Amino acid sequence: MPEWTDSALIIGVKKFAERDAVVSFLTQNHGRHNGLVKGAFSKRHAGDFQVGNLVQISWKARLEEHLGSVRAELLTAYAVQVLDDPMRLTALSCLCAMSSLLPERESVPEFFKKTLEQIALLRFDGWAERYVRWEADLLKALGFGLDLSACAVTGTTQDLVYVSPKSGRAVCREAGKPWQDKLLALPAFFQKASEAADKDELKKAFSLTGFFLENYVTKTLDCSIPSVRGRLIAALIDDRNG
Template sequence: MVLTTRKHGENDIILEVMTLDRGRHLGLVRGGRSRRHRPMLQPGNELDLTWKARLSDHLGQFQIEPHALRAGDLMTNSVGLTALQHLAFLLRLLPERHPYPKLYSALAVVLDHLESSDAAAALLIRFELELLRDLGVGLDLTSCAANGTQEDLVYVSPKSARAVSRQAGLPYHDKLLPLPSFLLDGQRQKGSELTWHDVTEGFELTGFFLNRHLMERNGEDSGTRDMLVGALEKRFRADFPWNFQ
């Protein structure tokens, strides 16, 4: 899956991709700026890749063949464009050449559902949760940190990253993070509607732990997340205006 490209010399490019077996990987594409190659090397496209290098720690070269070209559709709307930029930023937080099969599969699912406002929002938040797990700061949303119950979980502790029930968290509710029900397996009834309030709570939750991870490592927010949330809100307002009345 193509994440980004950057120019290298007059005719070549350095291609950044997400792969199943080797995770995020970079390589040189000879003639990558040619008319033949440019359409294939757009973010969001899936390619069949062969990587060769003299030594394993070298940049190496990619031989490319098209597999699934979805970039054209993704780049025609602001949600698709900003989602691609944000997902590439998130994946860049992970070490190179280490496999993350769940994230690889999740990436394809997200990109295939960006046309649907509610599905896109829910999947993007779940992608961030999966990324947090792979970064070593995974959230435990299975039971209450205070009393062990699996019922009525509505908060997350910012300290332990564990769920908290309504009863246990009520005295400290202003110090806890909201836990939207769509992130709990089986909690949202079939056919119930995802609201923009649910979405904002979901992004608030994952954003807190992502920002803390960045601060601990002296990293910087790229700004792509705010642009994505803004694009999603605009789409939500158009598709579900009653959510904002």
């Protein structure tokens, strides 16, 4: 009988019977994994099984391919930390919903680490810029990583302002000028963690990651982008208009 214990982020909860739930987890070592949690909606576990919370889980099943049952212990209630801020709460929901694009049961420990770091930093300034860079981490975990380290044409690391929609590689201003209408914009802040982004830069960044999510990831996986992403982007742009 397969059985394991792991740290896990709750990324989805579906009610099953009166008090039980099928919960989707992003685990540290076992990838995206589902499991049946008995009593998830009981008084004893009130508030524990909220999307965005970090838990320690024990999963077991009769056979590896089965759904399996899960026992969980709350480690960090991230959802409560942003409950009084609608935009940050939407961002937390978006992080979890977007993580559901990952294939089941494929280990992504580095992405798990970066996701927890992003969630922990939601309470601080600059979280929106960090979020859109996290989408690039998601693309990498999905096998569609962007290469923004140097120009695909000249090899220079300076003045990188475009991204090829075919290769996902950066292109410098001079090399890309003849094809600028066909290239994607690379916002300056995207590569510099300390830089803040204005409304236009943020829109360019979301267009960049959104292009690859829409044209490569979702078509390959035959799925759609979670609608909460659109709501988050609209809220962020509206906030920066003010």
